[in-house]
Amino acid sequence: MRYSGFKVLKEALTGHKGWKPAWRDPAPKPHYDILVIGGGGHGLATAYYLAKVFGKANVAVLEKGWIGGGNVGRNTTIIRSNYLLDGNEPFYEFSMKLWEGLEQDFNFNAMVSQRGVLNLCHTDAQRDAFRRRGNAMRLNGVDAELLDTEGVRRMAPFLNFENARFPIKGGLLQPRGGTVRHDAVAWGYARGADMRGVDIIQNCEVTGFRIENGICKGVETTRGFIGAGKVGVAVAGSSGRVMAKAGMRLPIESHVLQAFVSEGLKPLLPGVITYGAGHFYVSQSDKGGLVFGGDIDGYNSYAQRGNLPVVEDVCEGGMSLMPMIGRAKLLRMWGGIMDMSMDGSPIIDRTDTERLYFNGGWCYGGFKATPASGWAFAHLLATGNPHETATAYRFDRFRKGLMIDEKGMGAQPNLH
Numbered sequence: 001m002r003y004s005g006f007k008v009l010k011e012a013l014t015g016h017k018g019w020k021p022a023w024r025d026p027a028p029k030p031h032y033d034i035l036v037i038g039g040g041g042h043g044l045a046t047a048y049y050l051a052k053v054f055g056k057a058n059v060a061v062l063e064k065g066w067i068g069g070g071n072v073g074r075n076t077t078i079i080r081s082n083y084l085l086d087g088n089e090p091f092y093e094f095s096m097k098l099w100e101g102l103e104q105d106f107n108f109n110a111m112v113s114q115r116g117v118l119n120l121c122h123t124d125a126q127r128d129a130f131r132r133r134g135n136a137m138r139l140n141g142v143d144a145e146l147l148d149t150e151g152v153r154r155m156a157p158f159l160n161f162e163n164a165r166f167p168i169k170g171g172l173l174q175p176r177g178g179t180v181r182h183d184a185v186a187w188g189y190a191r192g193a194d195m196r197g198v199d200i201i202q203n204c205e206v207t208g209f210r211i212e213n214g215i216c217k218g219v220e221t222t223r224g225f226i227g228a229g230k231v232g233v234a235v236a237g238s239s240g241r242v243m244a245k246a247g248m249r250l251p252i253e254s255h256v257l258q259a260f261v262s263e264g265l266k267p268l269l270p271g272v273i274t275y276g277a278g279h280f281y282v283s284q285s286d287k288g289g290l291v292f293g294g295d296i297d298g299y300n301s302y303a304q305r306g307n308l309p310v311v312e313d314v315c316e317g318g319m320s321l322m323p324m325i326g327r328a329k330l331l332r333m334w335g336g337i338m339d340m341s342m343d344g345s346p347i348i349d350r351t352d353t354e355r356l357y358f359n360g361g362w363c364y365g366g367f368k369a370t371p372a373s374g375w376a377f378a379h380l381l382a383t384g385n386p387h388e389t390a391t392a393y394r395f396d397r398f399r400k401g402l403m404i405d406e407k408g409m410g411a412q413p414n415l416h
């Protein structure tokens with residue numbers, strides 16, 4: 001069933017009796033050509049592009065809970081491609097281009113909203129770094145504008161420009177950046193994959209891998225053994241735990257990241273505003289809530305809830321940037337688990353076990369990568385070769401010292 005304005009009108013006039021479930025609820029088959037573990041954004045996008053671009057229909061996505069219950073439905077929805085390094089910038093711009101055509105592509109309203117992403121700077125040195133990053137973006141054909149203090153003031157006059165510790169000296173604006181309704185991304189990809197024959201199997205936890213003579217033959221699950229020609233793992237915050245079942249120790253630590261939403265307010269923010277020095281980022285949802293977040297919790301954890309010192313820290317960051325935010329009531333907050341890689345960049349690669357592939361290490365920036373990650377992982381699973389924009393995302397970069405250290409701050413997950 002295709003969605004359209006005409007269909008919405010027809011259903012509105014006929015009691016909404018014609019809507020069907022957007023994806024099936026199939027029982028697992030004994031064997032698939034390709035199994036994708038993890039029904040988050042990356043796993044579902046992988047299955048979608050496997051079917052759509054690479055013509056692989058005998059595919060299943062295995063999800064231990066419900067699709068959209070992980071980080072894909074827990075993030076602060078920011079999309080951008082304002083990266084500096086060669087290993088990253090073409091990949092994230094590929095993702096941005098896919099976001100721009102996504103809703104037409106999978107015929108689902110994901111509310112892609114390119115309202116702009118503004119990174120504020122507070123020192124002359126930071127402005128120089130932003131100029132360099134903006135120039136690198138432009139060399140890669142990406143939009144970037146360097147604003148001075150007055151330019152920022154015109155966009156967001158309510159900011160605290162004279163904060164003694166972090167005075168606002170300007171900002172780097174990516175006008176094509178913005179936000180996307182996060183859970184709709186999971187639903188849109190799920191529906192598109194299902195329409196092309198992919199089985200999406202929820203409540204099916206992978207509990208082990210069947211590996212014989214170094215070859216992965218399938219997975220043990222809470223619904224029995226499922227055989228596979230190839231297995232792709234895309235379980236985000238559970239990367240370390242799941243790959244341990246295949247005997248792999250990853251260069252990854254898991255941390256909680258929290259998000260916050262205020263009560264609905266009148267339109268206030270021009271787009272996304274980020275304040276790196278205080279580690280605070282904020283946008284406004286279409287319902288009016290201020291959606292904001294800050295730094296990861298400082299200890300390793302698999303609990304999907306955060307601690308109060310970070311709540312205080314994020315709220316202090318918000319207040320010092322936008323004093324008026326203190327008058328808004330906080331409606332909800334929650335946490336998700338981040339698989340923090342040691343250089344802050346992801347991994348999309350084969351493993352030492354034949355026919356077992358891995359996608360992870362997205363840290364707290366993987367939502368914007370969802371379309372490109374899905375496409376690149378599908379490319380790797382279907383062809384055996386990395387996608388041209390993801391050639392740097394190899395495991396062996398940690399052994400060879402070829403880190404993609406985007407922030408240039410050293411290999412400490414708690415500094416990402």
Ligand SMILES: Cc1cc2nc3c(=O)[nH]c(=O)nc-3n(C[C@H](O)[C@H](O)[C@H](O)COP(=O)(O)OP(=O)(O)OC[C@H]3O[C@@H](n4cnc5c(N)ncnc54)[C@H](O)[C@@H]3O)c2cc1C
Nearest residue numbers: 038040041042064070071072076078206236336366367368
């Ligand atoms: C608070 C917060 C804010 C964020 N803000 C942003 C942002 O603004 N912009 C941005 O780009 N990124 C952001 N991120 C990061 C981004 O959300 C993640 O990097 C990205 O969503 C991870 O990929 P995913 O969607 O596939 O993960 P998930 O949705 O977590 O998918 C993984 C799935 O694997 C399943 N799974 C785990 N173990 C098993 C198993 N054994 N068997 C079967 N299934 C299993 C899980 O249930 C889960 O559904 C944020 C994250 C959080 C938590």
